[in-house]
Each structure stands twice: as C-alpha cells, then as structure tokens.
Amino acid sequence: MNILFSVMTWLAPLGLLLVWQWSLWREHHTKVQFTDWLRADPFIGGLVLVQALIFLLPLGLWLILTIFIFATVISLLRNKQQRVEWNQRKGIRALALIFLISMHLVAGFLPASEPSGEDVWGTPIIEASDNAPAWPASEQKVWLLSDGVIVVETHMMTPGILNPWLAPWGVNKYSQVSGAKEARFQEAFALMDDWAGPNAFTLAEIHDGVIHDYDGQKLLYTHDDVMLDLLGMYPSGEMITIWNPTWGGEIHLLTIIKVGADPFVGNPGAQSYVVDWLNSN
Structure with a gap:
C-alpha cells in the first residue's frame, strides 16, 4: 500500500x-x-x-x-x-x-513504487520511460529475455481510487482512451531489431479482459494481436497484459509480448511468466 x-x-x-x-x-x-x-x-x-x-x-x-x-x-x-x-x-x-x-x-502526481521484476529477470534493459505521462504517475521497467520475449512491468497510481475492486477495469479503459496502452507497446517493441521498424506494428484486440487463475490468484488479463503493416495487416505476435490492483491506490501491470503464431498456446494468460512475477512480490 x-x-x-x-x-x-x-x-x-x-x-x-x-x-x-x-x-x-x-x-x-x-x-x-x-x-x-x-x-x-x-x-x-x-x-x-x-x-x-x-x-x-x-x-x-x-x-x-x-x-x-x-x-x-x-x-x-x-x-x-x-x-x-x-x-x-x-x-x-x-x-x-x-x-x-x-x-x-x-x-495522482505522487510517485509510484518501484517494479520488482529484477528479482525474476535480472537487470532491465530500460529502467525508465521518457514518454511516460506525469499524471497519473508511474514507474516502468522493460526486459528482453533470452527466448525473445519482451516483459514490461508498470506500477501506476490510480487517482481517486483506493479500493482495488473494479480498479483494473477502470484503468484498462483509461489506458485505451488515453493511448497509454499503445505507447507502452511501441516503447517495448522498439527493442526488437526488425527491419520494418517498431512503428510498423500496431495492436488488434483479441479480448478486453478475462479473469484467469494464476496459481490461486484470480486476475484480469487483456489479450491483443501484434499486427505487422507490410502490404496489409498480418499477425506477427501477441501481447498479454495482467492487471494486479492493490489496496491504497496503485495498480501493477505486467505485459508480455511474444512473436510468432499463437505464441501463448500451452501457456494461457502467460501463466508461467506471471506466476514467477507474483511470487516475487
């Protein structure tokens, strides 16, 4: 808190x-x-x-x-x-x-807590976001794992909200309307050394929220296709974001971006990454 x-x-x-x-x-x-x-x-x-x-x-x-x-x-x-x-x-x-x-x-301008993913994935590649808005305040770190997966952990303040119930839904809607979701994706995907460049990729929503059981903890996650604009729009990967609200006005987000066709088959809701992250908190 x-x-x-x-x-x-x-x-x-x-x-x-x-x-x-x-x-x-x-x-x-x-x-x-x-x-x-x-x-x-x-x-x-x-x-x-x-x-x-x-x-x-x-x-x-x-x-x-x-x-x-x-x-x-x-x-x-x-x-x-x-x-x-x-x-x-x-x-x-x-x-x-x-x-x-x-x-x-x-x-909403008060600083958020530091992300804790270093205990799981080591030193992040990006430790601060130059494009993060001042309001609501947030802290973000980005990792590029050995298997090519991009992991983004964001701690964000939730102005006016102290109760975690429905907070993920509210912050998710704000993130979509404000463009914060797309901005977070573009910053993370810039790590991929792709000849098309990060601006060639956009998100296409698969669903805007499903409750999933992460080893006994039920959390909301959203799921998007990563679309490559190359003489038409083609799916080139997927992005899953987990929304973990806390009492006292802060929400913790974990975003996993993985390239390839159906990259999360056999790992629904990016379960393996999320459970390790939750256990580190």
Missing part, C-alpha cells in the same frame, strides 16, 4: 472539506451544532460522508461523481424546491467539488 497516496486521497480531501465547512460554521452559525450545520446541506454533507468511506467504494472518486451528478440531475428535474436551493447554494457546492477533485488530481 502506498501510504502517502492513501493519505492524500482519503484524509487530505476529507480534512480540507471539514476545515472549510468548520470555518464557515464559525463565521455564520455557531449557535447550532457543527454536525447539524453539515446535515443542513445534504449535498455537502453527502460529499463529506462518501469521502470518509472512499476506501469502501469501488472506483472511488469517479463513482462518487457519477452518483452525485445523476442524483443532482434527477432531483432538479423532479423537485422545484431543489432547483431553488441549488440556485442559492451553487457557489458553495461548486467550491466543495473543486476542493474535492483538485486534491485527488494532485495525489
């Missing part, structure tokens, strides 16, 4: 909301209890409550925002009093959201 990230994701936003509300209470309504002051605005009181319970919430902040947006829209459409109340308190509520979201976004 990344303790600093957990604090920045859980306690820092919660503390900021409470201190801000306490200062408003001290300024305007000290005749009532502070807890009554919080309950008086169910929107802000609800934000404080779910932030306090964020460890229990799959997808964390992003689930919170989704629920609050839908709940707010429905209440505004159905209740005239809610529309009047929102018009009166829109500034305060918007500021509460800004405080909450900004703290979570800042936490």
Whole structure:
C-alpha cells in the first residue's frame, strides 16, 4: 500500500472539506451544532460522508461523481424546491467539488513504487520511460529475455481510487482512451531489431479482459494481436497484459509480448511468466 497516496486521497480531501465547512460554521452559525450545520446541506454533507468511506467504494472518486451528478440531475428535474436551493447554494457546492477533485488530481502526481521484476529477470534493459505521462504517475521497467520475449512491468497510481475492486477495469479503459496502452507497446517493441521498424506494428484486440487463475490468484488479463503493416495487416505476435490492483491506490501491470503464431498456446494468460512475477512480490 502506498501510504502517502492513501493519505492524500482519503484524509487530505476529507480534512480540507471539514476545515472549510468548520470555518464557515464559525463565521455564520455557531449557535447550532457543527454536525447539524453539515446535515443542513445534504449535498455537502453527502460529499463529506462518501469521502470518509472512499476506501469502501469501488472506483472511488469517479463513482462518487457519477452518483452525485445523476442524483443532482434527477432531483432538479423532479423537485422545484431543489432547483431553488441549488440556485442559492451553487457557489458553495461548486467550491466543495473543486476542493474535492483538485486534491485527488494532485495525489495522482505522487510517485509510484518501484517494479520488482529484477528479482525474476535480472537487470532491465530500460529502467525508465521518457514518454511516460506525469499524471497519473508511474514507474516502468522493460526486459528482453533470452527466448525473445519482451516483459514490461508498470506500477501506476490510480487517482481517486483506493479500493482495488473494479480498479483494473477502470484503468484498462483509461489506458485505451488515453493511448497509454499503445505507447507502452511501441516503447517495448522498439527493442526488437526488425527491419520494418517498431512503428510498423500496431495492436488488434483479441479480448478486453478475462479473469484467469494464476496459481490461486484470480486476475484480469487483456489479450491483443501484434499486427505487422507490410502490404496489409498480418499477425506477427501477441501481447498479454495482467492487471494486479492493490489496496491504497496503485495498480501493477505486467505485459508480455511474444512473436510468432499463437505464441501463448500451452501457456494461457502467460501463466508461467506471471506466476514467477507474483511470487516475487
């Protein structure tokens, strides 16, 4: 567990909301209890409550925002009093959201832990990625094994998320939309001394997620064809990525790239590589 990230994701936003509300209470309504002051605005009181319970919430902040947006829209459409109340308190509520979201976004810049694959595969060929985005922060190492297999281990922060349940699904979707998945592949495949060059290769999805039992540990893995663009698109290998979430806002990815036709036949989900990696953690 990344303790600093957990604090920045859980306690820092919660503390900021409470201190801000306490200062408003001290300024305007000290005749009532502070807890009554919080309950008086169910929107802000609800934000404080779910932030306090964020460890229990799959997808964390992003689930919170989704629920609050839908709940707010429905209440505004159905209740005239809610529309009047929102018009009166829109500034305060918007500021509460800004405080909450900004703290979570800042936490995404905190450094991730170091990949542990050196215990299995020795010294990596690439120990840092020049093209890695600053947000969310990540650490990555790449190995080229004696059998020609490329192994990439990535530790990535999951801003706004502390609970590992559904985290692989969320990070996988973000990776696809942001282009991080393709960038990770291109950087790793540049190690292959191929006359066509790494930019001639692209990914074609075989499936976007299957749960596999890795020696008693059930993890999500995604599977892609490596396509060679040479007077048409031809499969030249496959890439498997395993998504191992952890409590506290970090996910560990292991990507195995292997050339050839059906290279993972007899080794489903790149089982042999993954089990060694899991045992080293």
